[in-house]
Amino acid sequence: MARKGRGRLNSLQLLPPEVNHIVSWAAGELQNTNRSQLDIYQEFFDKLNHAKRESRGELEFVIPSFSSFNRYSIGLDEMTREINEAREMAAAIAGTFDAEESDDLTLIAVEAIKSLIFTTVRTKRGKLDTKDTKQLADALRSALTAQNISTTRRQKVEAEYKKALGEVKDAVRKAGVSDETMVEINRRLGIT
Template sequence: MARGRLTGIEMLPEACAPIVAWAAGELQNRERSQTEIYKDFVSKLEGLAQEYRGELEFTIPSFTAFNRYSIKLATLTQRLNDTREIAATLADKFDAKASDDLTLIAAEAIKTLIFELLTNAGEAGIDAKGAMSLANALRSATQAQGASTARRQKVEKEFGEKVTEAVQAVAKAKGMSAETSDAILGQILGVQK
């Protein structure tokens, strides 16, 4: 993949990274104008250059380069915020069981795709690199299945503990027998005590 030339900000030496990070934070805060931030950015870079007494050479990026950086940063920030909103919305709609089901479906789809590609390897033209990529995808899907199952088991265990505590507290307060509370737990958790 071809990459364009480096921007003025990307060409700054590593010693300037804290100043660039400061400018990025100021731009994201949106409390000051870009022009004001740029003036302080230039002042900080000039101060750094003086601090190094000519041992650190760099060109201070132009306002145009700073503006392009600002736009790129704003675009990236907006994409990240959009992604967070989408993830939050989806997380609210899916419980642990639905997430496990989705993980299982995705893993099975990857397994099916690998099987079909390997079966038609001559037609598909799969090479060693492609086979390695498919193996990595399958390994990742399998690990996700394991993590998803472990998470579901943890949630179920925590739910069972909370329900048991609640039923025991109610049984004690209402004077129910141990057999009655065990029967209630059996109905809720689907197990016989």
């Protein structure tokens, strides 16, 4: 049976919002590998104790144990590694596509999503409730929005390219470059 909701909160999640800055500080220190986790925990513990004393009883909370802090540290490290890995993969993939290829991929993805939606509607006719229909409509709207953004971006890039090309031609003419030389430069650059 699948678990519903987010499950039981850990001791760091149960800390009051008034000490969020201390938790954020600890997360930053854990990301910086200059100090040991034990040193960071000791200072974390001291800061929470100080906040508790300063509140004069207005803040009541249990300071997380070192084992809870360790689990938090491990989870934070795993999440950071996953984010960095995803960022590196996205950068590597993005470097392999130009705007036109990206636009083509968007068109292919949108067509695949539309096809999936229409297939689902056709095969589940009479079995879709309003929630299912809304989800399909949202998916279609998102796909079409992505397609429109991609097309708009491509058109903007093409307009900027044509403008820059015109400015280069004007500058070249003013510099006294012959038409034959300009034709040769364009041929070598693949500009028509």
